[in-house]
Amino acid sequence: MLMLLGIGSTEETVYRTILENPSYGVTELSLELGWPVDQIRSTLDELARLSLLRPSWEEPDVLRLVRPEVGLAALLAREEAALLARQQEIERSRTTVAQMIATYADQNPARPSEDSETLVGIDMIRSRIEELTADCRQELLGFEAQGAQTPDNIEASRPLDEALLRRGAAIRTVYLDSVRNDQPTTGYALWLTEHGGQVRTAPSLPLRMVIFDRRTALLPMDPEDSGAGAVLLRGVGTVAALVALFEKTWETANPLGEEHRRDEKGLSNQEREILRLLSIGLTDDAVARRLDVSVRTLRRVTAALMERLDARSRFQAGYLAAARGWLPTCP
Known part of the structure; x- marks a missing residue:
């Protein structure tokens, strides 16, 4: 029970016995537990090292119990x-990984046969989103980490989402909780749910992200500046990890329209x-x-x-x- 605190099962047994019988010495503990005296002594030494016992001020050779609310705390x-x-x-490792992915993508420009592709400029990014959405047949997963959506983003997204839903593809999107206070974004999210999409909100999101059919993921090169460019990832392991991140976040997010749990x-x-x-x-x-x-x-x-x-x-x-x-x- 106390292994996480560095207390082994042997030490815990002796410690519990002392708690119940504070006056017990080595001999009494040996008789109570049926253990050799040497084992009792070595266990007491370990409990002293953990500061659960301390030498008596009056008898330095005798170990006394430290109050549990002090020692265990x-x-x-x-x-x-x-x-x-x-x-x-x-958290620092997560940031470093994101930076390394972005650096790799920056040094390896778009090559259709490779697992990553760098997109620079809003026109290029939106063009690739249109192509990927047109090819998406089963599911689109998304994090909208930038908060309230701009009118341009809503206008660009509506026809793409509408076409997806008409084809029977599933759409699941997680927005920030803060968008509940933004009428245009909330209105668009409600439109999505009315047409078959699913929307939830979370207090924070790690980055902006779109995953197409669990095969291709679109991420910003710089999570703090989505306008700096984007990277398209196709590696099976990388995309699987991003899907797992989405599912973990989705599991704890609040469905739009429900009271905060x-x-x-x-x-x-x-x-x-x-x-x-x-x-x-x-x-x-x-x-x-x-x-x-x-x-x-x-x-x-x-x-x-x-x-x-x-x-x-x-x-x-x-x-x-x-x-x-x-x-x-x-x-």
Whole structure:
């Protein structure tokens, strides 16, 4: 049960026995558990190394129990700090991978026989989207990570989506939660659902993306600037990974028109995502951009979360959120 804290089964057995019988010494533990004295001594030494036992001030050769709320809490805090660090490493790795894909695509211009193709300029990108949509027969998956859609984007997308749906192809799109406050985008999303498409929203999305028939994926070269160009990917493994990312996001996103769901801890998707993004070290400005909300709105939600956690600082809020299981665990 306590392996994640570095406490093995042998140490846990001895520790539990001491908790129930604080006055037990080596002899009593040996008799209680039926273990050799040497094994008891080595196990006590390990518990001391973990700071669950400490030498007595009066009898330095005797180990005394450290109060569990102190000793175990310290081990838990250490593991939570390691988990937060791991989350930050994963986020940095994700950004690096995206940059490496973009760099490779930039150095390897369009070649129909290869697994990637670089598209530069809005005209070229829209032309390829039209071609790929015309060839799409089964399913189109999309992340609309830029927030509210421009009138030009809506006008360009409507005939393509309409043709797809007439052919019987499925359309599943995830927008940002923030578009619920934008009437033109919400209107278009409702039009999609009325004609057979499926639309959900999420508090944030990793990047803008369109996947055609699970065979070809279109991504921006720079997730922060979709106008800089796009890269078309056809590699089986790469596209499969992107499909898995879509499905994972789709699973937790809210269907358009439904009330925002809260989890068993009373957190909305937006609140969970804010905690996650802040825990990996993003600034208020960066988090607000990811969620497509104002910095003022972000700080209002953050302040409410800190109040619920009874935290006096961002650092304390992160620790308390992790301790209560409000932050996601690493995959």
